[in-house]
Amino acid sequence: MAKEETLEDKIKSIMRKRDEAYVEFNSKQQELNTLMELYYEEGDTHEKIVCINCGGQGYVQTEDKGKQICKACNGKKYIWLLKFKEQPKTKEGN
Ligand SMILES: [Zn+2]
Numbered sequence: 001m002a003k004e005e006t007l008e009d010k011i012k013s014i015m016r017k018r019d020e021a022y023v024e025f026n027s028k029q030q031e032l033n034t035l036m037e038l039y040y041e042e043g044d045t046h047e048k049i050v051c052i053n054c055g056g057q058g059y060v061q062t063e064d065k066g067k068q069i070c071k072a073c074n075g076k077k078y079i080w081l082l083k084f085k086e087q088p089k090t091k092e093g094n
Contacts, residue, residue: 036080046080053079 040046050056053072062068069075 040080045083047083048078049081051077051079
């Protein structure tokens with residue numbers, strides 16, 4: 001008879017699957033970020049501006065005078081903003 005799978009075995013197995021999924025998630029996120037950058041660069045819907053959270057530093061100062069990667073721009077120093085488009089005025093509305 002095969003050895004019973006213990007709770008410890010089950011936990012280790014699920015932890016391994018979770019870790020593999022995490023690596024896969026990060027890989028897909030990186031891929032997505034790269035494609036979004038290209039999409040924004042090539043299109044005219046978004047504008048690149050200096051990050052308003054860190055002022056273009058890429059990091060923010062922590063309370064204990066340390067540095068922390070800016071969560072708004074992820075250290076890139078800039079963010080993409082959707083361009084504002086004025087709605088065309090209609091004769092009826094004015
Ligand atoms: Zn920033």
